[in-house]
Amino acid sequence: MKKLLSALLMLFSCSAYAQTPTRAFSAGLELGVPANSVFAIGFGGSGKAEVPLVSALSLSVTGGFTSFHYKSALIGSSTTQPAVNYIPVKAGVKYYFSPGFYAEGEAGNAFQTNYTKENLFIIAVGPGFIVSTGEHSGIDFGFRYENWGSGRLRQTAIRVAYRFGW
Structure with a gap:
């Protein structure tokens, strides 16, 4: 397993995107796996804008839509x-350690669109990498840990997005 991960990292580092951050926008799909929750899984989509601040540091703003499905709905309960x-809106910073490899931290709010219409504060942090598909485009793979509402919902999330810069 370690050899496979090492080989994948070498492959992606050879085709990594951009030496320095550029202004960029990405749109992608998200998958969330909640931990110790009444929810089994979350699906959604998001858009992210990125603006460079200094050489390896960028400001990011993310907005999207996420739908969490209850465990009972997936295992055939008689009542589904x-x-x-939720509509999560976050702002944060992204730091590029090397071409294409980054770590990102975000904070924001998730606005519930049905049921109680509650708002949950979000903290998210995680790594990612960008695989180049052209001079100013790439596929962005992001992994993060999120805490919504001071522990009401904790999840591991994966985002796969098409990213283009200018």
């Missing part, structure tokens, strides 16, 4: 509940 929908 509709999913809980």
